[in-house]
Structures are given as structure tokens and as C-alpha cells.
Amino acid sequence: MTSSLRFRAAVVSIVLFAAFLGIWHLATRPTAAAHNMSPEYAKLMGLTATQGKSAMPGPLDVGAKLWEHLRQPFYDNGPNDKGLGIQLGYSIARVALGYFLAVIVAIPLGFLIGMSPLISKALDPFIQVLKPISPLAWMPLALYTIKDSSISAIFVIFICSVWPMLLNTAFGVAAVRKEWINVARTLEVGTVRRAFTVILPAAAPTILTGMRISIGIAWLVIVAAEMLVGGTGIGYFVWNEWNNLSITNVIIAILLIGIVGMLLDQILARFTRMVTFPE
Amino acid sequence: MTDKFISIEAIARRYPGADGKETTVFEDLWLSMGRGEFGCVIGHSGCGKTTVLNILAGLDQPSEGAVIVDGQAIEGTSLDRAVIFQSHALLPWRTVLGNVAYAVTSKWRNWDRAKVKAHAQTFIDLVGLTGSEHKRPSELSGGMKQRVGIARALSITPKIMLMDEPFSALDALTRGTLQDEVRRICLETGQTAFMITHDVDEAIYLADKIFLMTNGPGAVLAEIVENPLPKDRGRIDLHRHPYYYALRNHIVDFLVSRSKTFASDVTDHDPRNVPVVRPGKPELVIASGPGDSEQASWPGLSRPSTSS
Ligand SMILES: Nc1ncnc2c1ncn2[C@@H]1O[C@H](COP(=O)(O)OP(=O)(O)OP(=O)(O)O)[C@@H](O)[C@H]1O
Ligand SMILES: [Mg+2]
Numbered sequence: 001m002t003s004s005l006r007f008r009a010a011v012v013s014i015v016l017f018a019a020f021l022g023i024w025h026l027a028t029r030p031t032a033a034a035h036n037m038s039p040e041y042a043k044l045m046g047l048t049a050t051q052g053k054s055a056m057p058g059p060l061d062v063g064a065k066l067w068e069h070l071r072q073p074f075y076d077n078g079p080n081d082k083g084l085g086i087q088l089g090y091s092i093a094r095v096a097l098g099y100f101l102a103v104i105v106a107i108p109l110g111f112l113i114g115m116s117p118l119i120s121k122a123l124d125p126f127i128q129v130l131k132p133i134s135p136l137a138w139m140p141l142a143l144y145t146i147k148d149s150s151i152s153a154i155f156v157i158f159i160c161s162v163w164p165m166l167l168n169t170a171f172g173v174a175a176v177r178k179e180w181i182n183v184a185r186t187l188e189v190g191t192v193r194r195a196f197t198v199i200l201p202a203a204a205p206t207i208l209t210g211m212r213i214s215i216g217i218a219w220l221v222i223v224a225a226e227m228l229v230g231g232t233g234i235g236y237f238v239w240n241e242w243n244n245l246s247i248t249n250v251i252i253a254i255l256l257i258g259i260v261g262m263l264l265d266q267i268l269a270r271f272t273r274m275v276t277f278p279e
Numbered sequence: 280m281t282d283k284f285i286s287i288e289a290i291a292r293r294y295p296g297a298d299g300k301e302t303t304v305f306e307d308l309w310l311s312m313g314r315g316e317f318g319c320v321i322g323h324s325g326c327g328k329t330t331v332l333n334i335l336a337g338l339d340q341p342s343e344g345a346v347i348v349d350g351q352a353i354e355g356t357s358l359d360r361a362v363i364f365q366s367h368a369l370l371p372w373r374t375v376l377g378n379v380a381y382a383v384t385s386k387w388r389n390w391d392r393a394k395v396k397a398h399a400q401t402f403i404d405l406v407g408l409t410g411s412e413h414k415r416p417s418e419l420s421g422g423m424k425q426r427v428g429i430a431r432a433l434s435i436t437p438k439i440m441l442m443d444e445p446f447s448a449l450d451a452l453t454r455g456t457l458q459d460e461v462r463r464i465c466l467e468t469g470q471t472a473f474m475i476t477h478d479v480d481e482a483i484y485l486a487d488k489i490f491l492m493t494n495g496p497g498a499v500l501a502e503i504v505e506n507p508l509p510k511d512r513g514r515i516d517l518h519r520h521p522y523y524y525a526l527r528n529h530i531v532d533f534l535v536s537r538s539k540t541f542a543s544d545v546t547d548h549d550p551r552n553v554p555v556v557r558p559g560k561p562e563l564v565i566a567s568g569p570g571d572s573e574q575a576s577w578p579g580l581s582r583p584s585t586s587s
Contacts (some may be wrong), residue, residue, distance in 0.1 A: 179368035182338055185356045186387035187435070195382065201372045277372040278417040 021059045028058035057248040065248045066255075079241060082232070084252070088260060090232040094150070094225075095218045095264075098157025102214065106162045107207065110169025112193065114203070120170065127166070135221050137158035139228055149229035153222065160221045161214035168210025172203030204275035212268035219261045234260075282480050283347075284314040284471055285335070285439065289550075290344030292330050304330050305498045306343070307550045310490060317465055317472045319482035321530060322492030323538060328475045329443055335473060336362045349438065358386050361432035363442040367424040369416040369431075376412040379431050381402055386435040402434040403427075406460060422453035429457070433464060440465070442474040446481070458484055459514055467511075479530050483523065484514050491533050493541040499550060501541050504530065505557040525558040 057065075071086030113120045135156045142152035149169055176199050184194045226235025241249035291306035304327040312318050320328045333339035335346055337356035345352045348360070369378050379399040384390065390398070403412055406426040416424055423446060432440055445461075446454040462485055465472050476482050482489050489504040507522040517523060537544070 177368075179366055180366055180370060182364070183361070183368050183370070185338060186336060186358075186360070186362045187382055188356060188358050189385050196372065201370070275372075278415065279371050 024059050028056045039078040057251065061248050062251050066252050069252060079231070082237075084234075084237070084256060087126045087232065087234045087237040088256060091226060091234040092260065093221050094153050094233065095157055095215075095222050098154040099161050099215060099218050101154075101158045102161040102218075103211070105158075105167035106168060106210075107169050110166045110207070111199070112171050112226070113166070113170035115195075115199070116175025120174070127163070131163045131167075136224055136228065138227065143229075149231060153225045153229050156225045157218045157222060161218040164213040164217065165207070168213070169203065172206025172210075173199055175206070176202040201275070201277070205272060205277075208268065208272040208275055212265065212272060215264045215268050216261065219257075219264055223257060228253070282313055283311040284316075284349060285310075285312040285473070287311065287331070287335070288345050288347060290331075290334060290341035290346065292327065292334065292339070293342045295534070299356060302496055304495055305492075308344070308500055309551050309553065310318050310500055312473065314471055315469045316487045317462075317470075317485055318474070318488045318490060319486035319554065320473070320475045320490045320492060321479065321482055321534065323340070323494050323534065324477075324497065326492045326495040326498040326538075328492060332362075332441050332475055334474065335439075336360055338362075342530040343405065353542060357436050361435055361437035361440050361517040363425075363428050363432045363445045364441065365444045365447060367416075367421075367428040369424055369427055371416050374413050374415055375408060375419070375427050376400070377402060378416070378427055379434050380514065382431045382435050399430075399434055402430040405433065406430045420453075422449050425449060425453075426459060426460075429461065429464075433468075436468075437505065440470050440472045440474075442472065444475050444477065446475060454478075454481070455514055461485065462514075479527055480517065480535075482509065482530070483526055484517055489530065489537070491530065493538045497542070499541070499548060500553050501545075501548070502533065503553050503555045505555055507557055507559065522559060529556070529558045 044077075069084045069135060073083045075083040076082075113123060129199045136275050138156055139152060140161055143149065146152050146155060180202055181194070184198045189197065222233065223238065224237035226233035227239045230236050230239070234257060238250055238257075239251045241253065287308060287310040290308050292304045293301045293306075294304065296302040308331070310331075320331065322328055330339060334341050335353075337353055337360065347353070353360075370381065373381060376396065376399055379402055380395050383395045383399050387395070387398075400412070403409060406429050408423060408426055408430065409472075411419065411423065416427070419427070425448075428445070446457055449457065458481060461472075464470065465485075473483075474482075474485065483506065487506055489506065490500055491502045491504060492498050493501050504526070507526060508517070508520050512520065541548075
């Protein structure tokens, strides 16, 4: 029953994808070439004008280019010409670093906020004000104080991924069932051991949910951040190819950004499933 | 009461209520139990039974007064006082064995894995869960979960077991089996037990002493009923015992009528010296005939004697 549903869903997905490719192909098909055009102008405009070729690449162009990239993902021909694998690698490394720092800060701090009503109340106004600030708004300040574009990007990732983790950890810790705490209390379990053996496992699903939201936001923000700071990374690649007017490469980059984002989300989803307990 | 193993002395519990006034759940409450005794508290919902038990467990502090266990005023929770929670309170991310082992390692921190496991296994076997060690609480029935709770409480070999309506969420059949087990274990190990229940028969079967509490707010311990049934009573033929109905009627009467009106009826109630009652033979009730006053219609009932 469910397997047949899954099978039918897969068929529908494939049909939809094929239809999308078909429409795309038809829409970008070369139209009748323009006739009465001065030769100089035609030369200037290239194939787009002379043969009625669409400025938007078709699926076949993108496919061919993608194959080219996939065969050589890690080449490095200087600052403006690096393989897509390298660019993605830079982005992933920045996200990983900023995200890791955010985990180190947010989870212990979230524990503190969740366990102490005093700290929770004291920090609340700061969190309320800092949370809605767009992470990119920090960029100039970061560039000015840190004076390094790459570290600034990492800082921006840190700042955008810290909030969901912090709030979810604090909420998860504060919402641990009283009776589980009471079990630990009647067993004379010390605070540290209680935090690790009762509160952490009880709050883990909520914490992981926060971490999953964070990785999504971090991956959204890294593209924008790299467009701003430049140099390396998939965001920079998109911007650079736009400047080169290579829409094919831009489309490929968009596709890869989506796929990497999905993979990151799936990894976190798997971790979430690992710590989730049925009640 | 020759030796007071547990002695609750003049405790009160107040909560800050609305409009700045305090609500007093109870005050000046005295209660004591001897070593190895099984005490049951009966009273209407909201009278403060859980509050007393939580104070005894150390999970809650009294606003006034003190609790003395084994000659020492208690401060907070202790591994000597195990609690069996109404909602079983198992840690759902641990297996049956894991839950019991958690208690064992909390008591004996330097035991190695094998020793902890063997010890936990003993108590899992004791409550009849052999074979389910590696199941998670979500895979167990309500009765099995409660058994794990009992195994966990027993595994730390406490001096006192505190139970807050441990079987109220179970079906009658499972409840009966668990009552048998708890009684057997308590008799075998000489446990001192303090249990809250709404089930009169459960109290009659298990308890040596039944504490009757009046309705709150401002609940008082009205009476201590001593169970006249023999120690070797069985659950099945409980109702055949000649004292059974006298005892049961006495408790039910209290719950139905006297628990409401107690405060206005009894003006000279001394919370330090709560009357101890021992309901007697039902035949004598019939012999006395009608027309007597209420007190006189229960000649088998020994006069409320005071204890110290
Ligand atoms: N946190 C609290 N704040 C204010 N009042 C409280 C609080 N906790 C309990 N109470 C009050 O204390 C009284 C006694 O509560 P308790 O839980 O001890 O009742 P109980 O006898 O165990 O009832 P039940 O049989 O329903 O379990 C109740 O009237 C309740 O309203
Ligand atoms: Mg209660």
C-alpha cells in the first residue's frame, strides 16, 4: 500500500520533471533568424541575434555544461576560474566553521537560560533585539573590526545560526518534564550528571530541531555573504558568472546550492531522528 | 507507636494565593509511622495528600514544621526514600534495564557495568519482567511500566517507599497483581511504605494503618484507622473476613459524610493526638439494634483511643 503510493509519487515526480524540461526546451528553442540587420550589429550581438538563439540557455546547454563541471570539479586556474567543487568546498567550510562556533556558544548558553529563570529574564531583552537583525547587517561592522573578509563571512554565519539553536535549546531545557527531573532528584543525581543524563536526552529533539533550522538559514545566508565579500565560494561564483553573463553557469550554481542545502538538511534530519524517543 | 521511624511534626504548606492572601493546604499536621509499617492515606481530591508525600520525599519543602526520619530531620531528597510515581516517570530514551540501572548507578557510583547490570536484573526479575529488559517504555503496557517503576524504586534498597496512587491508572486485574507483588515485597523486605490511594479496598488489603484526611483547604488528619485484619490476609477472600465490612464501612462513611463536616463537628480535635480507631466485628453491630446513637451503634468499634 505505502510502497505503491511511493512508487506512484515517484512516477508523478518524474513526469513533472520531464514536462518541466520539455517546456524549458521549447521556450528556449532558437526562433527564426532576424534578416534585415546590419552586419556590424549582428557581429556585435553574436549568435543571440543572428540565429534567433535565446539568451536563456536550454536544458541541453545546461546539461552539457554541468557534465563539463562534473568531470573536472576541482581545477584551479587562478582567482576567477576555479572548479565548482572548490567553490562549494569553500562555502561548506565557512558554513561548517560558523555553525560549529554557534553550536559551541548556543547550546551551553541555551542550557543556562533554560535552567535559570534569572538568566533567562536577564538575557531576554538582548535576545529580543538581536534576533531580528538581518545577519548581513552585521557585515560592515564585521569587516571593519575583523578586517578579513573570509572571517567576516564566518562571523555572519555564526550570528545567523546562533539564534534558532539558542532559543530551541533554552525552550527544550525549560520544558523537560518535571517528573523526569524529580526522578533524578530522588536519586540524588548531581547537577552536572542530571544535565547530561536527563535534561540533555530529554531536550535533544528540540535542540536538534533548532540546529536543523540553523543549518538551513546558514546555507541561505552564505550565498548572500559571499556575493558581498567576494573572492571564493559558491555565492561569489554566482555573482562572477552573472558578471560574465554566463547564465548557464548561474543555473548550474543555483541547482547545486539547492542540492547541497537539501543534503545538509537531510543530515540534520537523520541526527534528529536518532535522538528522538517515542513516548 | 513505640518507635517513630517517620515522624511528621507540625508541618504546614501554604501557597501564595490570589489577592496577596495565602491559601493553606494544611497546617499543624502530625503523623508518625513505625519501622516496617505500611501506611495508606485516603482523602478527597485536593486535600493535600500529594503535598504530604512530596514533602516526605523531599521534593517539596513544608512552609512550617519538620519531617524526621530515623531520628534525623530530612533535608531534600534522599536515596533512602524511593518514590514510585503515579505516572511511572520512566525515562523514555532508556530501556527497562537502562532505567533500573540508572537508579543503581546513582546509588553505587563506583560499581562496574557488570555488577550494575546483575543488580538491576535481580529487581527486574523480582517484578516479573524477565525477558523485557531491552524494551523501551513505549513498548510496554501500563502495568509493565509501573512494574519498572517499582523495580527502580526497590533496586536502590530504600528504607522507605513512597507511592502516590501507583496503580490508579491500571485496570483492575493488573492492579490486583501488582498489589500482591508490592505486599509480598514489602513483607519480605520489611519495607516501610507510605502510599496514597483512592481505592478503599486497596488500603484495606495493603495497609497496617489508614490515615483519613478531611477535605481541604485546611485539611486535617482526622483519624488513624488500624487495620484489624490479620497480616496473612489474601486479596481474594478479603471481603470474607468478619472485620472487613466494619472497616470498609467506617472508611466509606468517613469519605462520604464525615470528611466534609469534620471541621465543624469536632471542635476539640488535637492534631498532635489523632484518635486511633480499630473497627471491630460486624456481628456486634447487628446485635446492638436500632435506636442507639451513632457512636453506640458501633460497639465493636473500640472507643477512639489516643496515642502518643
Ligand atoms: N503550585 C501550587 N500552587 C497553588 N496551589 C497548589 C499548588 N500545588 C497544589 N496546590 C493546592 O494544594 C492542594 C493540595 O494539592 P495535592 O496535589 O496535594 O492534592 P491531592 O490530595 O494529592 O489531590 P488528588 O487526590 O487529586 O491527587 C490543592 O487544593 C491544590 O489546589
Ligand atoms: Mg495527588
